[in-house]
Amino acid sequence: MHFLDRLRSAVLDLRGVALLGLLVLGACYLGIWARPTGFFSAFWLTNAMLLGLMVRNPAWAHWPGWLAAAIGYMLADLTTGGAFLTTLWLTASNMAGVLVGVVMYKRVEDKFWRMQRQLSPLYLFCVSISSALASALVGSGAGPVMFHADWYETFWVWVSTEFMNYVLLMPVIFTAPAPARMWRAVAAQRPCWQGWQGWVHMAPVFSVLLAVLAGTLIGGPGAIAFVVPALLWCALTYSLFTTCLLGMLVGYFQTFEIAAGMSTFTPTHMEMVLSVRAGVALLFLGPLATACSHAARSEMLRRLDHAVNFDHLTGAMARGAFMGTGAKLLARMAADAQSAAVLMLDIDHFKQVNDRHGHAAGDAVLQGFARMLAGELRPGDLCGRLGGEEFGVVLPRITRGDALAVAERLCLETRRCEIRGPDGQCLNISVSIGLVHQEPVAADTRLDALLCIADAALYEAKRTGRDRVAVVAGADGTAPLVSAA
Numbered sequence: 001m002h003f004l005d006r007l008r009s010a011v012l013d014l015r016g017v018a019l020l021g022l023l024v025l026g027a028c029y030l031g032i033w034a035r036p037t038g039f040f041s042a043f044w045l046t047n048a049m050l051l052g053l054m055v056r057n058p059a060w061a062h063w064p065g066w067l068a069a070a071i072g073y074m075l076a077d078l079t080t081g082g083a084f085l086t087t088l089w090l091t092a093s094n095m096a097g098v099l100v101g102v103v104m105y106k107r108v109e110d111k112f113w114r115m116q117r118q119l120s121p122l123y124l125f126c127v128s129i130s131s132a133l134a135s136a137l138v139g140s141g142a143g144p145v146m147f148h149a150d151w152y153e154t155f156w157v158w159v160s161t162e163f164m165n166y167v168l169l170m171p172v173i174f175t176a177p178a179p180a181r182m183w184r185a186v187a188a189q190r191p192c193w194q195g196w197q198g199w200v201h202m203a204p205v206f207s208v209l210l211a212v213l214a215g216t217l218i219g220g221p222g223a224i225a226f227v228v229p230a231l232l233w234c235a236l237t238y239s240l241f242t243t244c245l246l247g248m249l250v251g252y253f254q255t256f257e258i259a260a261g262m263s264t265f266t267p268t269h270m271e272m273v274l275s276v277r278a279g280v281a282l283l284f285l286g287p288l289a290t291a292c293s294h295a296a297r298s299e300m301l302r303r304l305d306h307a308v309n310f311d312h313l314t315g316a317m318a319r320g321a322f323m324g325t326g327a328k329l330l331a332r333m334a335a336d337a338q339s340a341a342v343l344m345l346d347i348d349h350f351k352q353v354n355d356r357h358g359h360a361a362g363d364a365v366l367q368g369f370a371r372m373l374a375g376e377l378r379p380g381d382l383c384g385r386l387g388g389e390e391f392g393v394v395l396p397r398i399t400r401g402d403a404l405a406v407a408e409r410l411c412l413e414t415r416r417c418e419i420r421g422p423d424g425q426c427l428n429i430s431v432s433i434g435l436v437h438q439e440p441v442a443a444d445t446r447l448d449a450l451l452c453i454a455d456a457a458l459y460e461a462k463r464t465g466r467d468r469v470a471v472v473a474g475a476d477g478t479a480p481l482v483s484a485a
């Protein structure tokens with residue numbers, strides 16, 4: 001690598017690591033600020049956050065990242081009055097838990113932390129309990145030393161708090177889309193949130209609010225489970241990230257509500273507090289498991305749908321999908337009394353490419369040609385591979401002159417197309433195009449009939465010399481061919 005490139009990547013690494021240190025520092029301040037006097041914080045999100053970030057971004061799970069995190073932990077405690085030795089002790093215990101979690105997640109494939117495996121929630125449970133135990137084993141001795149608290153009690157409070165934070169927060173970090181993708185996802189979801197459909201789409205969220213309210217009003221130890229059906233509904237409706245986010249908010253609200261005495265259920269012993277925290281976290285695992293299964297199933301269906309509807313070689317729409325979508329498009333144009341053009345494209349002398357340069361070169365030509373087509377057409381146009389080296393295109397809402405101009409541009413761009421074969425050789429090609437245009441599209445127009453007419457024009461383009469466009473005068477195919485450009 002060039003020296004300047006190396007310097008640049010070192011600076012970028014340093015920036016990332018510094019950001020990690022700052023995040024740890026900020027999360028520690030939040031925990032210290034929320035800490036009850038005389039005891040450890042129950043709202044200690046730092047360890048779960050650090051573990052989530054290090055698993056998600058393995059570049060941080062090296063010594064510079066660990067060092068930055070340690071500095072963040074230490075600085076937060078020292079600047080808020082912590083003694084050096086106890087700060088060191090607490091930092092070691094926090095990082096011990098995170099280390100155990102990072103090692104456990106490194107031992108399994110990424111799909112486990114991405115929540116793309118059915119067993120992901122169970123593995124999350126195992127990691128969370130192991131990390132919580134490791135952290136508590138190293139750190140709980142600080143309870144008697146710092147606050148004169150009972151060791152046994154400190155240990156179990158520590159375990160339950162850590163466990164709850166790991167289970168509730170980590171899935172949110174693991175499933176959060178990258179910022180750029182988040183905006184795209186929000187934009188794609190916008191139609192779902194508009195009008196009365198938006199209210200319907202919000203129904204699972206309202207059911208969560210209702211269940212939480214019912215739990216508060218009715219109370220009792222079972223109230224924390226009231227929200228489970230609503231969260232299951234969310235798991236089957238929203239993305240994995242949204243479900244994780246809602247689960248986390250509900251979990252923290254319920255613990256806060258009980259701790260603040262807002263619920264009619266007030267735990268009287270420490271064991272009950274621990275039981276509530278563990279229960280809140282464990283209850284969330286059910287909806288999380290449903291969300292994971294649902295997301296895995298949806299992803300499988302999406303892939304299956306893609307495999308059926310798109311040509312695996314060129315990525316263009318497959319014949320069946322093209323015919324179905326094209327027929328619907330034409331019907332829409334007919335209903336709106338709009339025009340449309342149908343093009344049939346056939347790469348010239350394609351057999352010679354295969355014969356001279358091999359089948360792999362022929363495949364490269366098909367891929368390059370399909371790429372060129374996709375780049376040249378408007379977003380609303382439709383393009384598909386009909387078979388072999390034959391492609392079909394539907395251009396909605398277009399005048400005859402514009403359709404001819406598009407077809408001629410496709411001819412020109414095909415000639416200009418620089419396609420490289422597998423051995424790096426330059427493969428030059430041309431295309432012949434048959435075009436039929438209807439204005440407006442007739443109500444009984446069928447796509448297969450228009451393709452047949454365009455095919456006849458294509459034959460004429462081939463017959464008169466190839467590398468050209470032939471246009472049918474009448475859309476019924478009976479009128480003679482008027483132009484071969």
Ligand SMILES: Nc1nc2c(ncn2[C@@H]2O[C@H](COP(=O)(O)OP(=O)(O)OP(=O)(O)O)[C@@H](O)[C@H]2O)c(=O)[nH]1
Pocket residue numbers: 313346347348349350351352354358359360361362363366387388389462
């Ligand atoms: N590499 C490759 N070749 C394919 C594929 N599908 C079909 N072919 C080949 O495409 C060739 C089509 O040849 P022809 O129908 O004779 O057409 P042509 O050579 O383009 O001749 P004209 O259309 O008359 O210009 C055949 O040799 C097929 O084997 C494919 O997916 N990959």
